[in-house]
Amino acid sequence: MTITAVANQKGGVGKTATAVNVGGALAAGGGRVLLVDLDPQGHLTSALRLPAAQGATLAAALTGSWTGRPGQLVVTHSETAAGGRLDVVPTALEMFTVGRELDRMRAREQRLARLLAPLAPDYDRVLVDCPPSLDILTDNALTAANDLIVPVQAEDSSLHALRLLLGQVAAVDADLRDTPLRLLGVVVSLLRRPPSTLARTVLEHLQHQPDLPLLATVPLGVVVAEAWRSGVTVAEYAPGSEHAEIYRQLAVTITKDAG
Ligand SMILES: Nc1ncnc2c1ncn2[C@@H]1O[C@H](COP(=O)(O)OP(=O)(O)OP(=O)(O)O)[C@@H](O)[C@H]1O
Numbered sequence: 001m002t003i004t005a006v007a008n009q010k011g012g013v014g015k016t017a018t019a020v021n022v023g024g025a026l027a028a029g030g031g032r033v034l035l036v037d038l039d040p041q042g043h044l045t046s047a048l049r050l051p052a053a054q055g056a057t058l059a060a061a062l063t064g065s066w067t068g069r070p071g072q073l074v075v076t077h078s079e080t081a082a083g084g085r086l087d088v089v090p091t092a093l094e095m096f097t098v099g100r101e102l103d104r105m106r107a108r109e110q111r112l113a114r115l116l117a118p119l120a121p122d123y124d125r126v127l128v129d130c131p132p133s134l135d136i137l138t139d140n141a142l143t144a145a146n147d148l149i150v151p152v153q154a155e156d157s158s159l160h161a162l163r164l165l166l167g168q169v170a171a172v173d174a175d176l177r178d179t180p181l182r183l184l185g186v187v188v189s190l191l192r193r194p195p196s197t198l199a200r201t202v203l204e205h206l207q208h209q210p211d212l213p214l215l216a217t218v219p220l221g222v223v224v225a226e227a228w229r230s231g232v233t234v235a236e237y238a239p240g241s242e243h244a245e246i247y248r249q250l251a252v253t254i255t256k257d258a259g
């Protein structure tokens with residue numbers, strides 16, 4: 001099982017769309033995939049039309065107020081013709097206050113890693129959709145993960161946001177991890193066509209970052225929004241579309257990178 005954090009503290013840059021649609025592509029290819037909605041806003045949970053959890057919730061499991069089997073947090077979204085599966089750990093309303101509770105607890109950054117460990121035999125890939133903040137929830141994802149995908153938009157402010165995020169990754173590497181988190185690379189999302197001059201200069205910059213490859217560029221596409229509104233992934237909604245192919249390629253790239 002490889003755990004991939006999908007993170008950027010900047011909001012609205014395509015984190016959730018990347019997690020959902022890379023997950024959909026992996027499942028369509030036969031992978032057993034688990035999506036974890038770590039964002040209290042619950043966009044991933046609602047994009048897949050799942051109800052927010054109650055009782056046995058990720059929030060309660062993270063704070064230790066619920067201590068059942070982690071498998072009980074999982075709901076199945078879909079199974080694919082290729083034998084793959086897309087499962088989800090949905091968010092819950094109490095996720096908004098988990099941060100404050102965790103701040104008072106020991107081993108607070110390791111709680112997600114401990115929850116996911118028993119699920120290892122059941123999944124090929126776990127994608128953790130992070131909230132738009134560098135908080136204790138994101139630290140939990142950066143601690144639990146094997147590798148990291150960073151969705152960005154082609155804007156100047158993205159480069160500054162990227163530096164802040166990489167600083168946080170370095171801090172987590174130094175303080176909390178035995179081995180450094182693998183930086184798979186950035187995914188430029190929501191790219192207008194044709195790209196503006198400004199967007200082109202940012203893309204140029206992103207193409208020449210030595211430690212952070214540009215994994216994919218995803219143009220703005222109505223099919224992404226339509227699939228989201230229908231509660232399914234792009235791979236299910238429009239398997240022959242350009243966007244399904246982009247996410248499929250991205251899924252292949254990160255699988256190859258994982259060795
Ligand atoms: N390639 C795309 N084409 C069209 N719409 C897209 C595309 N990618 C994402 N979107 C839409 O843009 C919005 C923002 O994307 P998304 O929610 O994935 O960003 P995010 O980084 O997860 O945001 P947040 O920080 O709020 O969690 C969503 O409504 C999503 O459906």
Ligand SMILES: [Mg+2]
Pocket residue numbers: 015016017039043044129130
């Ligand atoms: Mg999101």
